[in-house]
Each structure stands twice: as structure tokens, then as C-alpha cells.
Amino acid sequence: MQxxxxxxxxxxxxxxxxxxxxxxxxxxxxxxxxxGPGGLRLYAVFNEIGxxxxxxxxxxxxxxxxxVVAIDLDKSxxxxxxxxxxxxxxxxxxxxxxxxxxxxxxDQYIALEPGAExxxxxxxxxxxxxxxxxxIERLIGRFVHDSGVEEKK
Amino acid sequence: MSEPSAANLGGxxxxxxxxxxxxxxxxxxxxxxxxxxxxxCRGLSCGFPRGKxxxxxxxxxxxxxxxxxxxxxxxxxxxxxxLVAGQDVTRLxxxxxxxxxxxxxxxxxxxALLDSMTIFDNVALPLREHTKLSERDIGAEVSRRLVAVGxxxxxxxxxxxxxxxxxxxxxxxxxxxxxxxxVLCDEPFSGLDPINVRRIExxxxxxxxxxxxxxxxxxxxIPSSLRMADQIAFLIxxxxxxGTPEALLSSADKRVREFLEAEHAADVENAGAxx
Amino acid sequence: xxxxxxxxxxxxTVSLVAHLGRIAHFIGQIALDSVRPPFRFQRxxxxxxxxGVLSLAIICLSGATVGAVLGLQGYTTLSRFxxxxxxxxxxxxxxxxxxxxxxxxxxxxxxxxxxxAAEIASxxxxxxxxxxxxxSIDPVDFIVKPKALxxxxxxxxxxxxxxxxxxxxxxxxxxxxxxxxxxTYISSMENAITWSDDVAGTLLKxxxxxxxxxxxxxxxxxxxxxTSAGVSAATTGTVVVGxxxxxxxxxxxxxxxxx
Numbered sequence: 278m279q280x281x282x283x284x285x286x287x288x289x290x291x292x293x294x295x296x297x298x299x300x301x302x303x304x305x306x307x308x309x310x311x312x313g314p315g316g317l318r319l320y321a322v323f324n325e326i327g328x329x330x331x332x333x334x335x336x337x338x339x340x341x342x343x344x345v346v347a348i349d350l351d352k353s354x355x356x357x358x359x360x361x362x363x364x365x366x367x368x369x370x371x372x373x374x375x376x377x378x379x380x381x382x383x384d385q386y387i388a389l390e391p392g393a394e395x396x397x398x399x400x401x402x403x404x405x406x407x408x409x410x411x412x413i414e415r416l417i418g419r420f421v422h423d424s425g426v427e428e429k430k
Numbered sequence: 431m432s433e434p435s436a437a438n439l440g441g442x443x444x445x446x447x448x449x450x451x452x453x454x455x456x457x458x459x460x461x462x463x464x465x466x467x468x469x470x471c472r473g474l475s476c477g478f479p480r481g482k483x484x485x486x487x488x489x490x491x492x493x494x495x496x497x498x499x500x501x502x503x504x505x506x507x508x509x510x511x512x513l514v515a516g517q518d519v520t521r522l523x524x525x526x527x528x529x530x531x532x533x534x535x536x537x538x539x540x541x542a543l544l545d546s547m548t549i550f551d552n553v554a555l556p557l558r559e560h561t562k563l564s565e566r567d568i569g570a571e572v573s574r575r576l577v578a579v580g581x582x583x584x585x586x587x588x589x590x591x592x593x594x595x596x597x598x599x600x601x602x603x604x605x606x607x608x609x610x611x612x613v614l615c616d617e618p619f620s621g622l623d624p625i626n627v628r629r630i631e632x633x634x635x636x637x638x639x640x641x642x643x644x645x646x647x648x649x650x651x652i653p654s655s656l657r658m659a660d661q662i663a664f665l666i667x668x669x670x671x672x673g674t675p676e677a678l679l680s681s682a683d684k685r686v687r688e689f690l691e692a693e694h695a696a697d698v699e700n701a702g703a704x705x
Numbered sequence: 706x707x708x709x710x711x712x713x714x715x716x717x718t719v720s721l722v723a724h725l726g727r728i729a730h731f732i733g734q735i736a737l738d739s740v741r742p743p744f745r746f747q748r749x750x751x752x753x754x755x756x757g758v759l760s761l762a763i764i765c766l767s768g769a770t771v772g773a774v775l776g777l778q779g780y781t782t783l784s785r786f787x788x789x790x791x792x793x794x795x796x797x798x799x800x801x802x803x804x805x806x807x808x809x810x811x812x813x814x815x816x817x818x819x820x821x822a823a824e825i826a827s828x829x830x831x832x833x834x835x836x837x838x839x840x841s842i843d844p845v846d847f848i849v850k851p852k853a854l855x856x857x858x859x860x861x862x863x864x865x866x867x868x869x870x871x872x873x874x875x876x877x878x879x880x881x882x883x884x885x886x887x888x889t890y891i892s893s894m895e896n897a898i899t900w901s902d903d904v905a906g907t908l909l910k911x912x913x914x915x916x917x918x919x920x921x922x923x924x925x926x927x928x929x930x931x932t933s934a935g936v937s938a939a940t941t942g943t944v945v946v947g948x949x950x951x952x953x954x955x956x957x958x959x960x961x962x963x964x
Binding site: 499502504524527528529531532534535536538539540542543544545555556559560604608 | 743828831832833835836837838839840841842843
């Protein structure tokens, strides 16, 4: 097509539609959202993290407030998870962290439960109370064991 | 379409004085080139004088177009030197070649205009790329050239909408729009009717007369060539025989005589067919 | 002078390496020209029109159709496991991870890639590229660069459109034809597809495919023989080499990236 304002307009529309499609796929379908680094860095040590992966969400009462940044092994062979959380949050120093599963078979995430202390957690602090991931095998094992104990009575 | 209308384009009626070349603007020295197994140039040497029109003649396949491309730097020879405006184009990098070509305009056999752009955009292209002229000034320059080649109303047309003769003239307008000092024309007369041949001949001669452009033209067309040439370079067997038109006509060389006779017979036939 | 087998092998190897060297030089030139002025924005717009806008029809039609087929096939297979609620996820993941980028690239290669090669090759034949050189304009900068760049930029957009239309096609089949719940389809799709694992990968793939097809089409056109047969060879060569290269790189990227 010869250079013309019409042609330029059509190309502009095409690019707009194309970018809109990319945006739709990224944001609506793919769940991309702009979250800058939260700023508040916390550590939590678990005996068992199950299927927890980096970039898993960290939430309080179901609301996402940050994400898992790194998972390493500490000196006592336990899993040390680094969390990056919104710096505007004021979390009591006795906040606990637990690994939960979304739905029955979904991805794992970290749920924080604020405690009651006055002193807040600062960047670099470690969360003292942690609850490891539940594993289905252990649950079933406990169930069988408990019901077995019941039977014996 | 109107005749070339600029006042400074005149015709040539007198026979040319013998070309005493003050200086060769283009000089080929001992050029050797083999293409596709065939030896096109075997130690070819000749010079094209500044400000004069040189016509390259020779049978088909004698290497006329190839020679033009060698001068333009589009092909490199196997051996030899080719000096254009003082620089040896066989040794230049692509970038330096571009600098030399700013002083050269080339008219290709089929125009070689960009077929997706209008005539105006085609002729304006060198100005838009290499000068900082405003669009208004560019418009004026383009119009002036198109009027000079007799195509004043073609600016908005596409190349495919022009006839062969018109296309060549538009391409000529493009070749001269940057005021080059050298113009190379590849078979500008081929496939044209006698009226258009005359038109283009007049244009080329006029440009040479008014602007002193050094011209190198390849052609089969003997009458035009003899009329317009200051010097003729006849290509046979990979070598060049240079001389004035008169010298060539009275040449004793058998090959030259054969060529002239054959072409003359063909021209007479054509003239008979037309009239 | 008859050559021994070893000498022939040597010659072939040298000429192959030289060929690769020329291709690398060509690509390098385009890359350099892309970041240096003149940027030729107007020409880029024109090429985006030729590659993108003119491919819309085939991309949209194919996307919707492929999505519809996925919907049908997916439903049939999933209903054996009583898992038809996951149709959205199946259609979505197939489109986003593989079918979108690969099919888009193959279709664009056939339509726009071959046209690009043919156009450049015929410019070689009609001496238009030499004409540019004589005007001190580099044909790679003027003609090739905008085309290759357009291909690179347009491919992800066409890919996204293909996927969106595919998702829609699957929706129409699943919901309207086969009676699935629309909300289930959409939420299954949205939950299964993530930016970091899937969408980012598809965009990366389509950009790489765009660059590859852009280089191949322009190179084949640029180095074509200046004859009609040469133009034809450039066109068919682009489609063949381009398609195979896309499929090969798809494997490589999938294996490396884990997409």
C-alpha cells in the first residue's frame, strides 16, 4: 500500500490490537501483575516444604502480600525460605508462617498469621513459628494409626 | 507527452571536433575479468575524457554493460586498475565506494526505479537520503528535472504506469537530480522507437553541453552513437579500441568493419519497416 | 583435474563455512543497521502492514479453527476421564505453549515470508538494488532491515491474536456446542496458564521465530539469482528452510527453556 495516513492508521490499529491481545494473555489469562519488590525481607525455616517453589505467593488471610524469593538448605539441614513482603505491613514478631495448599491438589503457598506482640518484624528477621507442609502420606498414616489405636481399645 | 522543454537543451548538428582529451575522468588500466567461465576483459585499457561523451559499442556479449558495472564498482575485476574521479574503485571498501558514487549517476537499461514508490518519490530519493533540503526545495528540484526530461505530469504515477521511453527518462531524471559529474547509461536506446531514441539522445547531449557531465553510454544504435559521441570505445575480444567516430568509421580493422556493416544493414531494414 | 573424495569434501566444507560466514555477516549487518540511524520508520510501518495486516485473515481464521478442533478433540479425550471441566486448560495450554507460536510462524512463513523473498529477489533481477547502490544507498539498510525488523515485531502480535482466537474457538465449541459451563472453561484456562511458565515463553518463542524467518526470507531474496528461476527458488527455499528452522528451534527452545 502506498504511504498514506490511512495506511498508517491501519498499522496503528493493528499494533494496538496486537498489543492488546498480548496484554490480555499476560494479565488476564497469565496472571501477570506489577508488583515491585515488597521490600520487607523475612526468613522462615521449615522441616518440610513439600512442593513449595520460588515465586509462590505469600498471603495473609488469603490476600497476597508478597512472594517466595529463595529456598535454601540451612546448616541444620532444614529448609530456609526467603520471603519478600510488602514493606508497609507491620507484622508482630510472633507472626507464624505455614505452608498451605490451594484447593486440594493445587500449588503450595505460604500463609502468614499475625501474632499479638507489639514489636514488629524488621527486614532480615526470622519468623520463629513455622508449620511445615502437610503431606498426604503422613495424614493417611496418622489416620490409620489413630484408628488402629481406637480398634485396640 | 511534451518534448524536452528546457531552453538549455540544444541539439547537435555539426560533426564533433576530434576529442583531444585534456584529462581522463575515468581510466581503465589492464583490466582482466572472467565471468561464468568466459573471459570478458583481457587486459583492457582505455580512458574516458572529462566532460565528453564516450559511447561503448560492440556486439552482444562483448561486455559493454559489464564494463559499465566495473566502472560503477558493482563488479570487481580479477586484475587491473580502474580510476574514477581520481580513485581506484577496485580497492575501495563498500563505504568508500558509496562516497565516490555520490558523484556518479547511473541510468539502468530498464530504469531500475523502485516499483513500489511513485515517480516523485523515486526521483526525490537521493535528495532525501543525502541532503538536508526541505521538502519544498526537494519538490522544486524534482519538478525541474522531470520537466527537463519532458515528464512534467508524472509525479504521482507508479513506474508500472509509464511506457518504456517514459520510464527511461524518469530514471534519467533520478540519475541527474544530485548534479553528478559523471553519468553512466546502460543501453538507453534499446527497445525504443525512433522518436524516443531521438528524445533521449537530445537529452543526453543537452546535459553534456550545458553541465559538462562526463558521460559513458553503451549502445547498439549506430546512428545515435555516431552523432552524439566525442569518443567511441569499441569492445572486441576483451579489449577496447578507442577513437573518434570518424576514426572508427574509416577504421581498417576487419572486426570493426564487420560490426558496422551488420548493424547498418539491420538499421536500414528497421527504417524500411517503420516507414 | 579430477578431485579425490577428500578434496571434494574439503572444498564442500570450506564453501559451507564460507556460506555460513556470509549469512552471519548479513545478520550482523541487519542487527547493526537496526540500532543506527536512519531508522526508516516510515518504511517499517509499510512493512508491518505487508507482514502483519495482510496476514490477519489467515491467522485469525486458522486460530479460530485450530481452537475449535482442540475443543472437540480435547472434549472427546477428557470425557473418557470425566475431566471435561479442564477443557479450558487443555485448549489454552496447547495453544499457548506450542500451537500458537509454531503454527503462527509456519503460516506467516508461507504467506509473508515467501512474499518478502520474492519481492527482494525480483528487485535483484530488475537491478533495483544496484540502482540503490549507485545512489549510495545500502540496500540492506533501505530494503532488508525494515522487512526483517517488521517480521520480528509482528510475529508475537500475530501469535497472540492466533491464541486469543483459538481460545475463543475452543470456547464456542466447548460451551455452545458441547454444553460446558462457560465460567468453568474460562477459569480452568486462566488458572492453568501462568505468565512466567507459559505466556512469557510463547512471546519469546514467537520473537525468535520472527527473527529467524525475517533473516531467512530476506537473505534468500537478497542472494537470489537474477532470473525468474532465481525468484522462484528464493520463494520456495524460504518456505522450506524457514519452516524446518522454526520446527527445529521450537524443539531447542522447549528443551532448554522447559516451556
